[in-house]
Amino acid sequence: MIIDRAKKKETLYTAYGYIVEGIKAIYRWTYDGSGREEACLTSLYVTDADGKKVYTHHAFHNPIFMKHFDKNIDCFLWWVANDTPDIYNIEKTFHDVFIKNSCSFSYIINRRIQKEKQEKLERQRVAERRETENAIVSYCKENNLKLYKAFSKLYIMEFSDDKTEALFNNADARQLENYVNFIMENDTKEAKIIFSADTYNADIKAVYEAIKALKTEVIR
Incomplete structure (x- = not known):
């Protein structure tokens, strides 16, 4: 039974654009003889x-216990x-x-919340990565660095031969990969790799x- 009840409602929780207010009370368990409050x-x-x-x-005779409220309100x-x-x-789920303190509801919703957070973090990570990739392209253009991308790999090249540079400029990713492999295996004079990174x-x-x-002397 209720042995003590506040006279005024107070704010209990705010989240997701909602405000929850309530009237607190103390409930004494009498039916089991424990008298616990x-x-x-x-x-x-x-x-x-x-x-x-x-x-x-409103549930004066069937109150909401705070431990159930705290566990489930979010x-x-x-x-x-x-x-x-x-x-x-809303009414059915609330009850x-x-x-009834159903355990399945909060378990399912918590999984959905975690999934939403993970998806949001992944979208943020992808956006930040794309922003940095664009910054790399802009930086190389501004500093006359000859940047090429073959799948997940980035290469900055130096050319002593216009024809070889034209080959790189007109190549697709697979062709670029083949050209780079050839340069690394044969140490050609027409082209030199001055930077490489696998961004995977x-x-x-x-x-x-x-x-x-x-080094600044690379930037011309």
């Missing part, structure tokens, strides 16, 4: 950032924000999660810094 909520109010009501729950708000459920599903597993920012660290 547990923090709970007798009322809960969910509104959006504009103050529009999303869901209201997942519940994330679900509301991302799945935009109707009021029927299952906060009153490399830190692209470290590659960029290495290119910028090339």
Whole structure:
């Protein structure tokens, strides 16, 4: 039974554009003879950032225990924000999660949240990598460094022969790879590799810094 109840609601949680307020109370377990006391909520109010009501729950005789609230509220708000459920599903899910303390809901939502975070990090990583790759291209152009890309490999070349340079300029990735292999195997005078890096597993920012660290006499 409820033995102590606050008179005013207070803000309990904010996330994903929602504000959760509630009225706290103390619940004493009497049916099992233990008399133990547990923090709970007798009322809960969910509104959006504009103050529009999303869901209201009053449960004086069937309170929400704070341990269930703390464990599940973030997942519940994330679900509301991302799945935009109707009021029927909100009410049903709310009862299952906060009153019945269903374990499956938060487990599933947590997996979705983690997946979303991983996908966001991957998109950010790809965007940052693309930005650095573009910076490498711009830097080489500005400093007259002759940059070529064959699949995941980058090469900066020096040419003493215009015809050989033209071959590189008109080559596709496979042809570039063959030309580079030929140069490395035969130590030709017409072309020289002054920098190379395989960017497949490399830190692209470290590659960029290495290119910028090339001796100044290379840059003409």
